[in-house]
Amino acid sequence: MMLDEVLASLFPSGHTLERGLSGTVHGTAKVEGQGDVTVIGIAGGTPLSVDGAMLLAGHVLAAVEAGGRAPIVVLVDTSSQNMARRDELLGLNEYLAHLAKSLLLAAVHGHRTVSVLFGHAAAGAFIATALSSQSLVALPGAEPSVMDLPSISRVTKLPLENLKELAKSTPIFAPGVEPLFATGAVAETWTADQPFAPRLAALLRRPVPTSDLRDRTGLERKGRLLAQKIAERVAAEAAAHA
Amino acid sequence: MSNLLQPHEVDWYEASARERAAGLLDPKSFTEFLGPEQRAMSPHLARFNLTGAFDDGIVVGRGHLDGQEVFVAAQEGRFLGGAFGEVHGAKLVGLLRAARDGAETGVPRAVLLMLDTGGVRLQEANAGELAISEVIRAIVEVRSASVPVLALVGGRAGAFGGGGIITACCSRIVVSEHARVSVSGPEVIETNKGVEEFDSKDRALVWRVCGARTRYLTGGADRYVKGRIQDFREAAIALIPHAPPFELGTLKAEQRRLAERLQRFGDCRDALEIWRKAGLPEPERIAEIADDAFLAIQRPKGADHDAR
Amino acid sequence: MEQFQVRGTAKARAGGDRHQAITGVNASGNLEVLVERMLPEHECLVDVTTAVTGFRAIWEAVLQEFFERSSPGGLRFSINDGGARPDTVILRLMQSARLMETEG
Numbered sequence: 001m002m003l004d005e006v007l008a009s010l011f012p013s014g015h016t017l018e019r020g021l022s023g024t025v026h027g028t029a030k031v032e033g034q035g036d037v038t039v040i041g042i043a044g045g046t047p048l049s050v051d052g053a054m055l056l057a058g059h060v061l062a063a064v065e066a067g068g069r070a071p072i073v074v075l076v077d078t079s080s081q082n083m084a085r086r087d088e089l090l091g092l093n094e095y096l097a098h099l100a101k102s103l104l105l106a107a108v109h110g111h112r113t114v115s116v117l118f119g120h121a122a123a124g125a126f127i128a129t130a131l132s133s134q135s136l137v138a139l140p141g142a143e144p145s146v147m148d149l150p151s152i153s154r155v156t157k158l159p160l161e162n163l164k165e166l167a168k169s170t171p172i173f174a175p176g177v178e179p180l181f182a183t184g185a186v187a188e189t190w191t192a193d194q195p196f197a198p199r200l201a202a203l204l205r206r207p208v209p210t211s212d213l214r215d216r217t218g219l220e221r222k223g224r225l226l227a228q229k230i231a232e233r234v235a236a237e238a239a240a241h242a
Numbered sequence: 243m244s245n246l247l248q249p250h251e252v253d254w255y256e257a258s259a260r261e262r263a264a265g266l267l268d269p270k271s272f273t274e275f276l277g278p279e280q281r282a283m284s285p286h287l288a289r290f291n292l293t294g295a296f297d298d299g300i301v302v303g304r305g306h307l308d309g310q311e312v313f314v315a316a317q318e319g320r321f322l323g324g325a326f327g328e329v330h331g332a333k334l335v336g337l338l339r340a341a342r343d344g345a346e347t348g349v350p351r352a353v354l355l356m357l358d359t360g361g362v363r364l365q366e367a368n369a370g371e372l373a374i375s376e377v378i379r380a381i382v383e384v385r386s387a388s389v390p391v392l393a394l395v396g397g398r399a400g401a402f403g404g405g406g407i408i409t410a411c412c413s414r415i416v417v418s419e420h421a422r423v424s425v426s427g428p429e430v431i432e433t434n435k436g437v438e439e440f441d442s443k444d445r446a447l448v449w450r451v452c453g454a455r456t457r458y459l460t461g462g463a464d465r466y467v468k469g470r471i472q473d474f475r476e477a478a479i480a481l482i483p484h485a486p487p488f489e490l491g492t493l494k495a496e497q498r499r500l501a502e503r504l505q506r507f508g509d510c511r512d513a514l515e516i517w518r519k520a521g522l523p524e525p526e527r528i529a530e531i532a533d534d535a536f537l538a539i540q541r542p543k544g545a546d547h548d549a550r
Numbered sequence: 551m552e553q554f555q556v557r558g559t560a561k562a563r564a565g566g567d568r569h570q571a572i573t574g575v576n577a578s579g580n581l582e583v584l585v586e587r588m589l590p591e592h593e594c595l596v597d598v599t600t601a602v603t604g605f606r607a608i609w610e611a612v613l614q615e616f617f618e619r620s621s622p623g624g625l626r627f628s629i630n631d632g633g634a635r636p637d638t639v640i641l642r643l644m645q646s647a648r649l650m651e652t653e654g
Contacts, residue, residue, distance in 0.1 A: 050504060051504065054497070054500060054501060054504065057493075057497060058497060061490070061493055061494055061497055064490055065490060065494070080426075081425050081426060083431045083434045083435055084431065084435065084439065085431065085439055085440050085451060086508075086511065087425075088424050088425065088426065088431070088451050088452050089450075089451045089456070089510065089511075089512070089513065090460075090504065090507065090508065090510075091460060091462040091503070092425045092426075093401075093406030093407050093409060093410045093424060093425050093462075094462055094500060096407050096425060097378075097408075097410030097411045098493070098500060100378055100407065100411065101411060101493060101496075102493055102497075104378070104379060105382075105488070105490060105493055108382070108386060108488075109490070123362075123371075123403065123404075123425075123426075124403065124404070124406075124425045124426070126371065127371065127374060127375055127407055128407065131371070131372070132379075145367075146362050146364070146367035146368060146371045147364060147367060152364045152367065155364055156365060158290060166289055166290075169289075170286070170289070171368065172286050172328065172365075172366050172367070172368055172369050173286075173364065173365055173366055173367040173368060173369075174367075174368070179368050183369060183372055185368065185371075185372050185375075212379045214372060214376060215335070215372075215376060218369075223368075224328060224372070226285065226329055226332065227328050227331070227332040227335075227369060227373065228332070230276070230282055230328075230332035230333060230336060231333070231335045231339060232336065233276055233336065234275050234333050234336030234337055235337075235340040235343070237275040237276060238275060238304065238336070238337065238340035238344070239340060239343070239344070241273060241275075241304060242347070260572070278572050278584050279584065288551055292601060293551070293599050293600060293601050293630045293631060294599075294630055295575070295576050295630055296572065296582065296628070296630065318575060320577040320580075321575055321576055321582075
């Protein structure tokens, strides 16, 4: 989906979104039952760079500083993190972490955070944006991934055809909404037949879980059969030794 | 052979994950959780005709650090590059959640993450990526409960990909000369953007871009230590009482320091340019001088901060 | 992938009081060995998991020689193999048996 289509369907009552530098967008929008929500995002498949991460984090921190508990919606159509010597030299890991921490801080301060993925998101960009919000919604056209299959094939030295075959029997490594839904990353997938605005309003009305339930969701959906159990076993041993 | 030295005298780079965990802590105080005899292994590797590790490449547990109760995790960088898989990641998530839940009783005093990872284990990519995100969220919860989380980096895998992001979510970062901290690996940048952008075979370049000395001099790490387990231990003990709180003020200060770094050095192509602009003495020699001489350099303004 | 077990008898109980030890790492040319004291005194066994197939006969010969030389009675060795050569296998097994004599 294109950004304008997404905005029209998510915010039919209006928004003030403007495009900024480095592929970013920012503004406010009206959501039924919520008043004005803060909207940030990265669009056009733009890789997430040190500059983009700074801009987005700045908007999030401004929303936290302004007080209140207005939800923050993160629109995501990026690529991977920017693959450039300059970004790594300047400490891209710190900039991406800073954005992730800012979003998590906002949640701590009572701002509901929802990512709406309508394009690409991969690797470090995926972690710093979509995966750092309390809920991740996938729209038609969403393409989340850790790494594309041809690259996985190159690194693991497994032929692409074998990988594609393997991907049919497990959601544990392949890109796409389905495997990331099964493993617990994607909370909801919205299809074009239902308008998005009421779905967003309904999502924001639901009480927010106080802890990270993605591993539990992954178990329920049979996409990650071990993660939650292993985490619980370690936590139980830690408590037993206390 | 390492068994002639005391555990804490062993070189961090040469030590196994278990040796680092046990050697960093007070003697004989280490207790491992979900140890190798439990055989909590990856169910996914066999699909790729790969054999596993009894602890799935990460050691988690507790012990004493200078008498105080701490939780520790140490990644085995030599097993599949220390990469995050489903079980590996879940062990770390469980440890952090236990730290969050125990915080109000004062246990643990801190969590020490001995990171040694290339990032996500591609054979379990989605589980690895999710685990990294769950780790980040859990670190924030632990820090919000006023328990410091320290990143200790100095092994052969470094802290790449999601590991680099996790590093910068920690309260404090300790590095030794061998450490590299980055998101995209040099080979990946070269494959995607060409050798002009990044010659991944140029080791000196790799360390100038993402190595410990650059990180330390730009404020991307808080302590630079010599290479023994003892050196990491001393740094951890010193840093725990000075961990910045996870709150708006800290992140606003981080926003300012990161913006300032872009302003001052945003057009630099190489660490040498940064060091020249920062007015450091003999920039061309910084990469090659011994640790003692390096530690004698005064860091540029802004590198010493508590905005993490 | 191959997984198999090689059993043996030992003249004597393996020395020491330690219950378990681990050494090595599953990396290229290396192997991880977990050793547990859990068998009757004159028995020993090795569980092998390896991605390098077709060498079972060599493993059996190498391991029987190890049983003969080191007499690791009562010990179960579990191996995750990264394609190690026989001399590395023997070295690690002997290291692990020696670790069982140290303080746990």
